[in-house]
Amino acid sequence: MSGVGDILPLELAGVSLTRGGKRVLKDLDLTLSAEPSRTLIIGPNGAGKSLLLKVAHGLVTPERGTVRWHGAGAGAARRAQAMVFQRPTLLRRSARANLAFALRARGVGGAERERRIDEILNRTGLARLAHAPARALSFGEQQRLALARALVLRPAVLFLDEPTANLDPAAGHLVEELINRACGEGIKVVMTCHDLNQVRRLADEVIFLHRGRIKERAPAEQFFAGPENDLARAFLAGEPLWWRRRSIYDGIEEG
DSSP: OOOGGGTOOEEEEEEEEEETTEEEEEEEEEEEOSSOOEEEEEOSTTSSHHHHHHHHHTSSOOSEEEEEEOSTTGGGGGGGEEEEOSSOOOOSSBHHHHHHHHHHHTTOOHHHHHHHHHHHHHHTTOGGGTTSBGGGSOHHHHHHHHHHHHHTTOOSEEEEESTTTTOOHHHHHHHHHHHHHHHHTTOEEEEEOSOHHHHHHHOSEEEEEETTEEEEEEEHHHHHHOOSSHHHHHHHTTOOOTTOOBOTTTOSBOO
């Protein structure tokens, strides 16, 4: 497995992005260090969480600013990271063939490919479904398969966009176990989440995003003990933020 130090740190500097005539990411600065950890990004709907992941992963190019990997393996960064979306996209073939396709695309073949596939199918509880059509699986099984397809590549950095948003508690618990194990094996996990209880269970650090700006970033224990930012405090308290047009935190209009 590639170590996170191979491609990290990742630096986003002055990143801005517009969608539908509205700025959804605003002069955003963020550096993700090389230490294996679980960084969870939270915030209200429309805060820009999913877009931030896509920009970091390289799927979306910002209009302004830079996205740079600084590690020794930065030139191969695209091959050393993976992303799992909230709604899985799977090929029209078996679960096992989906995994094999991903590994072949990365140049992994022969006995090593088959060994990795067997291991990840067992780890994710999908071994009995290995030859079932991927798109005939339940939603929860499809999401586990999407996660398995990412993990089988042994990425240095794993981006997860609300991977348990539509899962039942048992399926969500299994995904959490997989995330924790991945981090324990040296993978940097960067994940968006709307479930604050899950954030408490998983996060090493929390990033609070509001209207395309990072309002607070702190170790998870410190954040939940009491955020410094007023918007973050209101969010934790369950207060609606849609009416707060002006942030006391930075004193500028957030249209």
